[in-house]
Amino acid sequence: MDVDALRKQAALHAKPPGLAFHYGTAGFRMRAEHLDHVMFRMGLLAALRSKQTGAAIGVMVTASHNPEEDNGVKLVDPLGEMLAPAWEEHATRLANAEDPDLPRALLRIVEEAAVEPARDAVVLIGRDTRPSSEQLAQAAREGVAALGGRLHDYGLLTTPQLHYMVRCRNTDGRYGKPTLDGYYRKLSSAFAELTKQASRSGDERASVKVDCANGIGALKLREMEPHVSPGLAVQLFNDGTKGKLNHLCGADFVKTHQKPPHGLEMKPNERCCSLDGDADRIVYYYLDAAGAFRLLDGDKMAVLMSTFLQELLAEVGESFSVGVVQTAYANGNSTRFLEEVMKVPVYCTKTGVKHLHHKAQEFDVGVYFEANGHGTALFSEAAEVKIKQLAESEDRKGKAAKVLANLIDLFNQTAGDAISDMLVIEAILALKGLTVQQWDALYADLPNRQVKVKVADRTVISTTDAERRAVTPPGLQEAIDSLVSGYRLSRAFVRPSGTEDVVRVYAEADSQESADSLAHAVSLAVFELAGGIGERPQPGFTR
């Protein structure tokens, strides 16, 4: 490492004084103007991680569903997974090191993580459509170059596309070709095979309206469209030509407000969906015949996907282990339906995709979804090999195995992927001959409400049991238990957000009024017992 050269470079990416940086569940995320030095240093860190693992590492510049003025960065590990926890700590320390201490901070990582400094480094970079993203990506590129790393800049990509590229590069093409064309071809040929098998002769081609959150999803879906158009008509809205990124639209807006996005006209029973700002989340929705808005979120997708996979696995007849992974935010009725009706084992982890992904890896077939629409399915290598082998035969088993084999290719097994999930959902609906209403009718969501409470220090709340019970402050859990017991089919929990300076309160009950009133009562308990600041929570709700 040429320390003088590094110091000079680093001086061009000076750390702003007085700010603290944290590599959270979604990497670094804040106002774009504070992030230049973070990007440069994440370029350095990606080069070190690559030297340590001997594999290509990804750097994605995005702040997902945050406002357009924000930006962020996440690193992608060799198999397309999220960065390992020990390296999240290195990332946090590196981002917070004062400028003169930067070489020392780097050397510490080299020593602690046993990095081989002389080894080659390869870093793949992608970015979303934010106005700040190109310049921030440039800072990251300079960081990679400062440690002599080789760069492959993919330019504009969805987050899951970058995860895909990293995995392809590190598996010698076994996962697919590390190009956009390779991604589109892999997904679209699996989709074409599946919809061919649907063979509902005479049926019209399915059609879906897609709200692209004015983000990268619009560009990439437009590129993909010709590949899938024989089986699916996609109509793009909020494609970035008029509106602002994530403003009054996108998956996060639709899920948290439980209403349609601006910029997309719906007629009753039309199938619609929304992507988020970096296209790793998706939610479906429609207006029913009476004009009421119906949301099909991550839980509904997990149910459709896991029950379909389970049916196919039963036909194939192998004893694969299956698990569905959710968080405490999963609707209670989705969990009940999976466990009691479908007899699928369900597991609950802490909020944050990396926890779900990790748990899902324990099964031959692991489906995971956050209620907000981030999720996918993972298949063990043994299961994939066996299924692809069985798919060679022409009997009934072979037919089911063929469907499974194509689904394995259609799922993005590196991360939740809105484009891939959409094609999986469309393929399943086509294969089962289901309308969106019939899918929705598999089970009824319990009415629920999510609210935020501002407190002086949200770390006074600590939780256990996958965030479903509060350990501190004293008396809070008892207060929640007593409030919950006053409602039917009720459940409530609180946790400090990992991405915002608030405490999140979630409540569900047998009616919307009950869910709202329970959420309000619990927010008052949080306000009183956990040091609320500002105005006391009012009835009605704050998101």
Ligand code: NG1
């Ligand atoms: P926090 O702010 O920790 O609740 C939110 C989402 C997570 C996850 C992260 C990262 C909810 C309730 N929480 O986390 O699921 O997506 O952002 O983006 O939706």
Ligand code: ZN
């Ligand atoms: Zn996202």
